[in-house]
Amino acid sequence: MSETTTGAVTGDMANQYERISADLRRQIDSGELTEGDRLPAETALAEHYSVSVPTVRQGVGVLQSEGLLEKQHGRGTFVRRKPTPAVRSNLRHQWEKDRAREPESERLKTGATEHDTGLTVDDLIFDAKYEQVPASPDLAAAFKLPEGTMLLKRTYKTRHSNERAPFNISRSYLPLELVEANPDLLREELEPWPGGTQNQLFTLGIELDRIVETFRARPPMDNEAIALGLPVGVSVVILRKTSIDTTDRVVEISDVVLPGDRTEIVYTTKLDRW
């Protein structure tokens, strides 16, 4: 029943460029090619791999999208410094919930970013900014609150101490009326808060029932590319995380911009047994 569709991705075509990207990746991983090295010209690579120049471009494009190579206009293609990869797993949510009621000494040991990157607190530079803002139509609808309801907006840009760009740009929103019950939650100087948002909510007597996350992919806006240090050819993942408490109330919303060159998202769905 193979109906013909336009421009099918054939196995052969995929194999050609994947062979090139796999070989270049191996050269980078092994150290044959290191940061700052320039690749041979596309025509030379095409000859070396016995393929066409467009196929070379595809192979190089794969590594560009992973942030391993960077095309510099008029200069050539260079090996980039590999940014710290972050794996974002949905297992982090239960882990954070389990920690939320631990004593502070326990909560101080590690945070969600360390959990995602495998780094230690000493490797990280935290940046948090708190503001009070009226809910936009979009956020008001997501919270099921009237437009203009005051929200506490928290902007996070945590980065590796050796890198200029943060792992992601995260904006977290909480209804102001909710958090005012604990004035400490309004103080940005208390960040990074040991145990994170789930512990902050715990101090308000709030327990989460579930977290719903929606993702889309798109090219970065110019300002996102600058803030995240993204070269041309890297996409971003736009994540909205909605935290819902045990009374079915939306208590927190985070909008996160994740750089496609260093983010892998891993979701495990456990199934009921027959």
Added chain:
Amino acid sequence: MSETTTGAVTGDMANQYERISADLRRQIDSGELTEGDRLPAETALAEHYSVSVPTVRQGVGVLQSEGLLEKQHGRGTFVRRKPTPAVRSNLRHQWEKDRAREPESERLKTGATEHDTGLTVDDLIFDAKYEQVPASPDLAAAFKLPEGTMLLKRTYKTRHSNERAPFNISRSYLPLELVEANPDLLREELEPWPGGTQNQLFTLGIELDRIVETFRARPPMDNEAIALGLPVGVSVVILRKTSIDTTDRVVEISDVVLPGDRTEIVYTTKLDRW
């Protein structure tokens, strides 16, 4: 503790271009702007919204990445035909598992694509191609099988009957030795198989324990852009779905290319109660 980082995304900057994208989106939703309409020139839009041309480009870029607008080189920016959106939720996995043991009459009624798109079987044109291929190093490692082990490769390109491009490009792999026990599973003419892969596995006595999905975002390869009908400025989500059975064995792997202009991924993580 607000440490200065380069090129922070300021609220004001975000609001400026979001105001433009929101207004243009409203005009498209309301029908003031319809398929094929050309937008005014960027300079005219900049004047109309009292912003700079780069800000107009950002606002237009948002709708380009959503597939609502398309820039045509030298001709201008046009309103696109909105492609059918697909919401891919992890709730589909339990739904498919529950259906896997239903009688055929029940399984025939609806499939995973209808579940994701809200369309009916009559709206859809299925396209399935079966091949037997040796496992690449990557797939062999993912299956924990020797390189070259024979796999059944199934390529799916389901599309809306009114559209040329498929919803996604999906390549599913099963170890050949596993599926040969039911020769019907080697026959592509039996697609779309009522109840999908989880029912196919059920005919082999296999029950799934969990599904692990990893995804990344990147620009499309040229062949993916052609196959999925993607204009410039649209990213793709690269999803690998790994199905693990109750004996902890990897029984199926799907590699799916999802177009960023019409795909929203929704994952719900249920948390244990305190």
